[in-house]
Amino acid sequence: MKRKHSKSGLWFIFPSFVHLSIFVLFPIVFALFLSLHRWDVLKPDKPWVGLANYVVLFHDPLFWNAMGNSLYYVAFSVPLGMIVALGVALLVQQNTRGMQALRAIYYLPAVSSTVAISMVWTFIYLPDHGMIDWMLRSMGMHQWAHTDWLEDPFWAMPALIFMSIWTGLGPRMILYLAGLTGIPNALYEAAEIDGAGYWATFRHITLPLLLPTTFFILVTSSIGALQIFTPIYMMTKGGPMWKTDVVGYHIYTEAWRQFHMGMASAQSYVLFLVILVITVIQFKMVSKGLEEYSLQ
Amino acid sequence: MKQHKPNRFYWIISIFKLLMVLVIALFTFAPFLWMLIASLHPSHGSPPTPSHLMPKVWHWDNYRTVLTMDSVPFVRFFLNSLLVTFFVVICQLLLCSLAGYGFARLSFPGRDWLFVLFLASMMIPGQVTVIPLFLLVRSFGWLNTYWALIVPGISSAFGIFLMRQFFMTLPKDLDDAARIDGCNDLAIYWRVSMPLARPALATLGIFAFISTWTDFFWPLLATTTTNMRTLEVGLSLFKDSFGNTNWPLQMAASVLVLLPVIIIFLLAQRYLIQGIALTGLKG
Structure with a gap:
């Protein structure tokens, strides 16, 4: 921008900057400070302990169990959610009125209250009375039809993942639709002239050209999924047997059930680090994919 | 994505696609629908279950x-x-x-x-x-x-x-x-x-x-x-x-x-x- 500098621009930013400083930047620094103390809300004495919190959590099996649960959740809910969303986007990409109405329906779960959603899914997962068990019974799968999905140590996490595919469908589908409209039609016409079939066209044109969209959804969904809290709080409370105790929920219990604010802050910083590492890995993977594609 | 030439598979594929989107719409909407129907079941006794989907009397008084x-x-x-x-x-x-x-x-x-x-x-x-x-x-x-x-x-x-x-x-x-x-x-x-x-x-x-x-x-x-x-x-x-x-x-x-x-x-x-x-x- 070649206009002369004007100081008045700073005044436009000023209110938001003050807000950011007090409610985001200061807390980030303060969290680091907290993580170096034994900061118990109920005790007046809050001694400096250096890296002790980090050392303790490094040897804490429950914390690593929570981290493992979070990674399990992310590893399934994000890729499965993305595959379903891409499939749905391909099905509804015609811009007719009917398709627009369907898109609105698919989006509905994403704008709904997570608490209400969690309540209705708890209801759906009820043993015997629930909708899932009823469907299994009507399909004749009686050996499964009495499962208490959220109380079963094996099934609780898959049940949460299944629900997350449902809630995440709308936003991911809209992003894929935006990506699909960005692909020039000429490429498809060229492919058709070359006699490429549906699958070859999808494999060699659609998928590679959607890579930036895929990357964006992958990164934002993973960051979101690593912090999941409300469904766990409402549906399983981390149980059964800590099988759904994900990091987002674990930090909450550490801070607001045990009142260990210092330890919880240390855990939140480790979570931040894990998110950072995963994002960087995803970045590397995608830039490699983009290189391969441009070499073709 | 691709403009299909009308061939004998065209209609089959179109109908299949339509069925798919409707099934997914049902999957998305069913929990909301079940929420609404269940909210009208009597609030005493055993919980509502899909095998008795509709309540005999609609209990709007639940909302009150x-x-x-x-x-x-x-x-x-x-x-x-x-x-x-x-x-x-x-x-x-x-x-x-x-x-x-x-x-x-x-x-x-x-x-x-x-x-x-x-x-x-x-x-x-x-x-x-x-x-x-x-x-x-x-x-x-x-x-x-x-x-x-x-x-x-x-x-x-x-x-x-x-x-x-x-x-x-x-x-x-x-x-x-x-x-x-x-x-x-x-x-x-x-x-x-x-x-x-x-x-x-x-x-x-x-x-x-x-x-x-x-x-x-x-x-x-x-x-x-x-x-x-x-x-x-x-x-x-x-x-x-x-x-x-x-x-x-x-x-x-x-x-x-x-x-x-x-x-x-x-x-x-x-x-x-x-x-x-x-x-x-x-x-």
Whole structure:
């Protein structure tokens, strides 16, 4: 921008900057400070302990169990959610009125209250009375039809993942639709002239050209999924047997059930680090994919 | 994706596609439908089950029961949510459009550096900031007040980003014309750019509305007294107060909580989708 500098621009930013400083930047620094103390809300004495919190959590099996649960959740809910969303986007990409109405329906779960959603899914997962068990019974799968999905140590996490595919469908589908409209039609016409079939066209044109969209959804969904809290709080409370105790929920219990604010802050910083590492890995993977594609 | 030539598979594929989208729509909508139907089942006796889908008598009185319970003042929760969301949305529209305009249209030292700072703040997980935020708000004496529920939300990096992206698309000539007519930056922002920004403001408004109205984590921590709970937290209290058993009343409460957001969404979904296209982000 070649206009002369004007100081008045700073005044436009000023209110938001003050807000950011007090409610985001200061807390980030303060969290680091907290993580170096034994900061118990109920005790007046809050001694400096250096890296002790980090050392303790490094040897804490429950914390690593929570981290493992979070990674399990992310590893399934994000890729499965993305595959379903891409499939749905391909099905509804015609811009007719009917398709627009369907898109609105698919989006509905994403704008709904997570608490209400969690309540209705708890209801759906009820043993015997629930909708899932009823469907299994009507399909004749009686050996499964009495499962208490959220109380079963094996099934609780898959049940949460299944629900997350449902809630995440709308936003991911809209992003894929935006990506699909960005692909020039000429490429498809060229492919058709070359006699490429549906699958070859999808494999060699659609998928590679959607890579930036895929990357964006992958990164934002993973960051979101690593912090999941409300469904766990409402549906399983981390149980059964800590099988759904994900990091987002674990930090909450550490801070607001045990009142260990210092330890919880240390855990939140480790979570931040894990998110950072995963994002960087995803970045590397995608830039490699983009290189391969441009070499073709 | 690909224009199919009409061949003998064409109709089969089209019908298959149509069936697929309808099945997925049913899958998406079924939980909402089941919520509504279950909320009309009698609130005593065994929980509603899909094998007896429709209630013999439709118990609309469940809704009256929910709205008039003493232990969970639903109307109060609703008013709390309304007040908090109203102020958050108004403040975000003002502060985010100001900052977005500053970043998009004005030039000042450190601008790009500051913008990156705002963007980077979106990457910080909520779990990192929420504990210090809680201690901070507590030290202000704001716990169980509207201040705690409103002030941390009055500006957002996402909103600033969205408004900036929009202001970047407005032609510069308008600014220059107004400047020649003697308008200063603030007047150009308010009289020229803001009226043109109505679609973007609508988008930001609906994002802010939905994220504030459905926020759970922060109101859960910032309030402890029943009277200060928002609708979302209040709904979670419902579950506890019924000992996890009275499904028709739980579902009736859920329907009441969902209704306002769903109505707003259906009225304004155009703006929501525009916003996603503008920023490549979801809220």
